[in-house]
Amino acid sequence: MNISVVIPTFRNHKQLVLNLIKNLPFLDYCQVIIVNDDPNQSIQKLINQFTKIILIENHTNLGFPGAVNIGVSNANNEFVMLLNDDVILRDDYFKKTIEEFSRNPSLFAVSFAQVEKDGIIGGKNILYYKNGFIMHNKAPNIIKGRTAWAEGGSMIFNKDKFIKLGGFDKIYSPFYWEDIDLSYRAWKAGYEIVFDPEIVVDHKHESTIGSNFSRTKINSIAYRNQLIFFWKNIDDSKMRISHISAVLRQFMIGLIKLNSVYIKGSISAIIKFISNPKNKKLSVRSDYEVLEIFKK
Incomplete structure (x- = not known):
């Protein structure tokens, strides 16, 4: 399977381990990379219980954009899937995106359907200009189609295009707008981003951010x-x-x-x-x- 999985984590060790136990059965034949962005606490002992996982421990806190960029730079495969440490896969349906990338050479990324803690499904979004600002909101539907950005917590993208775009911009560290920024640059560069409602994950947004x-x-x-x-x-x-x-x-x-x-x-x-x-x-x-x- 030509997919590397990058999981950035920051002081959310218990949930990381619990979700790894749930997610790893769906990640067979994928390269799995965990980036620990807490320079003050190693998670090596926690990760040792899992086989074939690459652990990168940052010596300085880089925030979400920098942590992901480090993970992607260590990815060996053509496609990279990003998963937040609070995201739970429901199946391995994400693997079918390889066919979609093959059919559409302009495709940069595919964003997943995220079932949030209140049961609302997100993952498809719009951008618009209003009163001097660029605003964002959920799309009016969740049918398959173009989305303004691929959600940083659960998406898959073409690694070469990611590198050509310059990756996530660390100026947004520690969080927010980095995925919108990357996706907007992708759209302006002539690429496309698609939302696929058949790839479903459970995502408790801000569980790490809200606790820190x-x-x-x-x-x-x-x-x-x-x-x-x-x-x-x-x-x-x-x-x-x-x-x-x-x-x-x-x-x-x-x-x-x-x-x-x-x-x-x-x-x-x-x-x-x-x-x-x-x-x-x-x-x-x-x-x-x-x-x-x-x-x-």
């Missing part, structure tokens, strides 16, 4: 990364002009209401954006053309 970060911190990082995404990727001049006034308005609201999400998010976005190198753009489609895809 406060809600205010999570919201601040999410807003910061939303800004960075726009500054990195949006080239349309009209969108950029309206975005400037929208950001200034949000910042003033933050000052008046003492809302740290807008204040800290804006300031940290500027600092991160200036101090980090940018991915090389591979643009075939315009912003307008990409966003029009998800109106259909």
